[in-house]
Amino acid sequence: MRLTSILLVLMACLAPHAGAQSLWQAEPVLYLEWEQSRFDTTGLNGFFSSYNAYWGSDLASPWDEASGWEFSHANVGAGVRSWLSGPVNWSGGTGMLVGAGFWRPESEWQNGVQNRLRMRVIDWKWTAHAGIQLRERFFVEGYLGANARTSRFIYSTVHQDGSESISSEYKLNGVYEGLTASFDYGAQLTARFRGFNTYLRLSVASKSFPPGKGLVSVLDYDDNDSPPTDLPSDYELWATDPVAFTEQDLGVRTDSLEGLRITIGVEITPGSLLQ
Amino acid sequence: MRRTTLHAIALCGAALVAFSNCEMAKTRYTNRLDGEWTIGHSERVRINDDGSTEVFEDLDDAGTLSVYEPEPSSVTLKEFRFVYTNYLGATLDVTSLLAVDDANRRVFMTGILSDGLYQSDLIWTVHRNTPLRQVWSAYGNSEQLFWPADRFDAGNDAYHVRWTITLERDSW
Numbered sequence: 001m002r003l004t005s006i007l008l009v010l011m012a013c014l015a016p017h018a019g020a021q022s023l024w025q026a027e028p029v030l031y032l033e034w035e036q037s038r039f040d041t042t043g044l045n046g047f048f049s050s051y052n053a054y055w056g057s058d059l060a061s062p063w064d065e066a067s068g069w070e071f072s073h074a075n076v077g078a079g080v081r082s083w084l085s086g087p088v089n090w091s092g093g094t095g096m097l098v099g100a101g102f103w104r105p106e107s108e109w110q111n112g113v114q115n116r117l118r119m120r121v122i123d124w125k126w127t128a129h130a131g132i133q134l135r136e137r138f139f140v141e142g143y144l145g146a147n148a149r150t151s152r153f154i155y156s157t158v159h160q161d162g163s164e165s166i167s168s169e170y171k172l173n174g175v176y177e178g179l180t181a182s183f184d185y186g187a188q189l190t191a192r193f194r195g196f197n198t199y200l201r202l203s204v205a206s207k208s209f210p211p212g213k214g215l216v217s218v219l220d221y222d223d224n225d226s227p228p229t230d231l232p233s234d235y236e237l238w239a240t241d242p243v244a245f246t247e248q249d250l251g252v253r254t255d256s257l258e259g260l261r262i263t264i265g266v267e268i269t270p271g272s273l274l275q
Numbered sequence: 276m277r278r279t280t281l282h283a284i285a286l287c288g289a290a291l292v293a294f295s296n297c298e299m300a301k302t303r304y305t306n307r308l309d310g311e312w313t314i315g316h317s318e319r320v321r322i323n324d325d326g327s328t329e330v331f332e333d334l335d336d337a338g339t340l341s342v343y344e345p346e347p348s349s350v351t352l353k354e355f356r357f358v359y360t361n362y363l364g365a366t367l368d369v370t371s372l373l374a375v376d377d378a379n380r381r382v383f384m385t386g387i388l389s390d391g392l393y394q395s396d397l398i399w400t401v402h403r404n405t406p407l408r409q410v411w412s413a414y415g416n417s418e419q420l421f422w423p424a425d426r427f428d429a430g431n432d433a434y435h436v437r438w439t440i441t442l443e444r445d446s447w
Contacts, residue, residue, distance in 0.1 A: 058430040109430035111324050152378065159414070159435050160326040166381055168388075168398040169414040169435070171426040175378045239427055 026082035029197070031097055033075045033265025035123075038068040040259055043252035046233035051107070054236045061108040063115075071121045071257070075099030081197065081267060083133070091139045091190075092130035093267070099123050106158075114158035115172070121257065124148045129188055129201075137192045143203055145184040151257055152177050153231060176231045178254035182206055184261065197267035205258035304375040305342075305353045307406060308382075312340040314359060315443040322435040332362040332438075340442055342373060357384065359440075379404060382411060402439075409442040 048063035055062075079095020103119045124147070131141030153176040156166045166173045186203025230251025232238035237245045319332035338359035345354040355373040360366045374383040380401055386394040399411035416432040 055428075055430070058428070111430050111432070112326065113429040113432075113435075115429070154378070154380065157414070157429060159322045159437070160324060161320075161322045161328050161437075162326070163322070163412070163414075163437055165400050165412065165414040165437075166398070167400045167412065167414045168396060169416055169426065170429055173398075175376050175380055177377065 023085050024082065025085075026080055027269055029079055029081050029093070029095070029267040029269055031075065031077040031079060031095055031265055031267055033097070033199075033263050034072070035075055035099060035261050035263045036069065036072045037101075037261040038259045039066075039071060040256040041066045041068045043233040043256045047231065047235055047252060048105075050232075050235040050237075054239065055109075058110055059107055060110045060112075061106070063105055063107040066103075066105075068259070070103035070119075071101035073099045073101035073121075073123070075123065075125070075263075075265070077125075077127075079127070079267075089133035090130070091133050091141065092128070094126070094128045097123075097125050097127065112160040116154075116156045116158050116164065118154040118156070119151070120153075121149050121151045124150075125184075131188075139190040139192070139197075141188050141190065143184070143186045143188050143201055145203065147180075147182050147184055147205065147258070149180040149182070149254075149258060150177070151180065151254060155231070172231075174229075178257070180254040180258050182255070182258045186261075188263075190267075195269045199263075199265050199267070201261070201263040201265070203261045203263070205261070304379045304382075304404065305351070305373065307404070308342045308353065308373070308375075308409070309344075310342060311445040312342070312409070312442040313445055314338040314340065314440050316439075316441040317359070317361075318439045319362070320437045320439070322437060324434065334360075334362055337361070337440070338366075345372060352385075355384065357387075375401075399440075407444045410439065411442070412437055412439045414438075 045065045048065050052059060052062035075097040076099065077095050077097025079093055081091070081093035084090040100120060100122045104116065105119075106114055106116045108114045125145055127143070127145045129141040129143045131139055133139050154166060155172050155174055155176065156164045157170050157173055158164045166175065182205040184203040184205050186201060188199050188201035190197050190199040230238075232245065232250060233252050234245065234248075234250045237248070237250060314337040315335065317332060317334045317337035318330060321329040321331060323329070338357070340358075341356045342353045343355070345352055351374060353373045354370070356368070356370045358366065358368045369384070369387045371387050372385045374385060375381065376383075382399040382401060384397040384399070387397050388395045397413060399413050401409070401411055403410035415436045415438070416429075416434070
């Protein structure tokens with residue numbers, strides 16, 4: 001809420017400059033973008049492949065492994081873009097966006113019981129970009145962003161009559177959650193056309209900053225049950241030697257859920273839409 | 276120009292407030308559960324391999340659930356007393372701590388299951404969550420109801436059991 005308030009005040013201060021014939025101009029913008037994002041599949045695919053290998057022919061339909069692009073999603077948001085005219089024309093902007101991605105892989109046992117993972121990630125992001133204007137319509141800008149990704153994986157057992165359980169009859173059943181905080185850096189190219197700025201951005205998530213995030217595993221809530229409660233990246237060790245599994249800390253790590261992002265988006269100037 | 280700008284700011288503000296609403300703190304499910312409930316309906320169903328089902332318990336007024344503040348008070352936990360009489364006339368009367376997950380998808384009756392060595396939670400899957408009515412299901416398999424010894428191999432069970440209770444609030 002505090003960030004929202006700050007941004008609203010900032011936009012209110014900038015608004016009188018919108019469209020003015022001054023050296024510095026700024027205008028509020030709405031963002032609509034598609035983010036094709038890739039995550040490190042090591043952890044999740046480690047779970048899928050070790051689970052498939054452990055149960056072998058008991059599974060009528062094993063888990064399909066992730067390609068890494070499953071959490072690609074749309075974002076929407078609002079922000080400000082500004083220009084500074086001079087010998088070199090500078091441009092920049094900042095905004096806040098939100099978006100969600102979904103994926104639902106399944107596997108099935110020979111007796112018809114299914115395992116289902118309902119996976120959802122929500123990205124909250126602050127973006128900032130600055131660079132120079134080329135000719136009249138193009139901007140080349142560096143990009144820096146802060147991203148908070150909340151991941152929720154609901155692991156359920158679907159019985160033969162179709163009823164879906166996240167109760168305690170099977171140990172993996174549960175709601176797993178994790179938070180990934182990352183800083184993104186990259187570059188973007190923007191083209192301005194009739195009040196719309198269309199941009200193409202390439203960015204990567206930092207893997208070592210903020211520090212400590214690698215220690216966070218995706219945790220179940222069922223901490224009263226016997227450990228381990230992490231979603232395992234090595235299912236066989238988790239099932240056969242939980243003590244070694246815990247010592248080796250082999251849960252799926254949340255920082256693996258971030259990676260390369262290729263974003264195509266448009267900045268819409270609300271003023272031009274309302275006229 | 277000024278009016279247009281104000282419209283633009285209002286539009287941006289509305290968008291930002293909408294985003295902020297997504298961050299609002301989740302309603303504490305345990306507070307909703309606080310109070311007296313009647314187990315208005317209890318149904319136990321055997322789920323066969325071919326997907327067919329056989330109802331072997333279909334009871335009205337099967338017992339009560341009382342949820343109240345524990346001593347000492349806790350933000351995340353409640354104390355509960357669950358009194359349930361099954362179709363054979365056997366009564367389960369347990370008192371323990373109750374918790375829910377942040378997603379409001381599961382209710383934990385902590386530590387009420389035991390195999391004689393370890394204790395475990397009875398975990399209910401929440402199907403319906405309203406102030407006046409709750410519908411929860413717990414699942415077991417052919418080996419042992421509600422805390423099977425083998426909780427890994429879902430392909431090895433001849434049948435499963437679903438126990439669904441409908442809780443109705445006594446007073447509002």
